[in-house]
Amino acid sequence: MIPFRATEDGFVEAQFENEEVDLLATLASQVGGLLQGVAAPSDDDPLPGLVIGGSETLPADAALARLLPNAYAEAEASAEFRRLTERGLAGRKQASAQVIVDTASPQTRLDASAALAWMRSLTDMRLVIAARLGIEDDESEVELTDESEAMLAVYDWLGGIQDSLVRAVDR
Amino acid sequence: MAQILEDLDRVEAPVTDSPWITLVWNDPVNLMSYVSFVFRSYFGFSHEEADKRMLEVHNDGRAVVATGPREEMERHVEAMHDYGLWATLQKADE
Numbered sequence: 595m596i597p598f599r600a601t602e603d604g605f606v607e608a609q610f611e612n613e614e615v616d617l618l619a620t621l622a623s624q625v626g627g628l629l630q631g632v633a634a635p636s637d638d639d640p641l642p643g644l645v646i647g648g649s650e651t652l653p654a655d656a657a658l659a660r661l662l663p664n665a666y667a668e669a670e671a672s673a674e675f676r677r678l679t680e681r682g683l684a685g686r687k688q689a690s691a692q693v694i695v696d697t698a699s700p701q702t703r704l705d706a707s708a709a710l711a712w713m714r715s716l717t718d719m720r721l722v723i724a725a726r727l728g729i730e731d732d733e734s735e736v737e738l739t740d741e742s743e744a745m746l747a748v749y750d751w752l753g754g755i756q757d758s759l760v761r762a763v764d765r
Numbered sequence: 766m767a768q769i770l771e772d773l774d775r776v777e778a779p780v781t782d783s784p785w786i787t788l789v790w791n792d793p794v795n796l797m798s799y800v801s802f803v804f805r806s807y808f809g810f811s812h813e814e815a816d817k818r819m820l821e822v823h824n825d826g827r828a829v830v831a832t833g834p835r836e837e838m839e840r841h842v843e844a845m846h847d848y849g850l851w852a853t854l855q856k857a858d859e
Contacts, residue, residue, distance in 0.1 A: 661849075663846060663853075665839065665846075666853055667853060668855075683846055683847065686847055687847075714847060717799065720794050724793065729793050729794065730793070732791070732793045734793060760799050760802045761798060763802070
């Protein structure tokens with residue numbers, strides 16, 4: 595990987611190995627798949643992001659709960675907010691993940707809108723991995739197994755991409 | 766002067782004007798560079814202000830990033846969730 599940098603003509607560019615492109619697309623698809631049950635687009639929806647609807651409770655799955663958190667500490671207000679906004683939020687996150695699937699390549703070149711989608715979805719990927727690893731606060735220690743070590747490596751790698759992207763956009 | 770202050774004291778603020786706040790909570794995942802970037806690009810904070818609130822989130826566990834009507838705070842919270850930040854709203858005096 596060659597980290598993101600800003601170009602003279604207002605884009606950001608990075609280079610990835612083929613295996614890295616595949617990994618990014620796979621992780622983005624997994625995040626999209628995780629959200630599918632909540633987003634559940636129907637033929638009646640006008641546009642992604644304009645969808646109104648949702649459940650009333652925090653998802654039981656820890657990763658999904660972190661992607662779609664409560665808006666209030668108080669349960670009733672949280673349920674009402676979720677009922678109106680959850681599907682839309684899940685759908686927008688799916689759309690951002692799809693931007694990574696569509697634009698990740700050995701020579702990745704992003705405009706401002708795609709760069710924002712990448713930042714959001716890289717964050718979502720890291721939130722999902724953190725939930726799977728049980729990283730809940732700054733003091734959390736991950737029990738190291740072959741699998742968790744591999745996931746931690748991916749988590750850190752995504753963090754590196756994210757940091758270079760933020761700095762390139764923020765230049 | 767004393768008279769004026771006494772008169773002001775009698776003016777009661779309507780209950781509906783009680784402001785709401787948007788809180789962003791610390792999490793172990795989001796990068797400091799990203800949180801600061803979100804505060805600048807979404808709320809229009811200066812570099813200095815964004816870094817100050819970001820460090821407040823990091824060090825104190827949470828920071829108030831906006832104050833105002835409930836509907837506006839709900840929009841902010843939803844936007845923060847779009848960015849993957851952990852945000853909630855509540856009454857300012859809670």
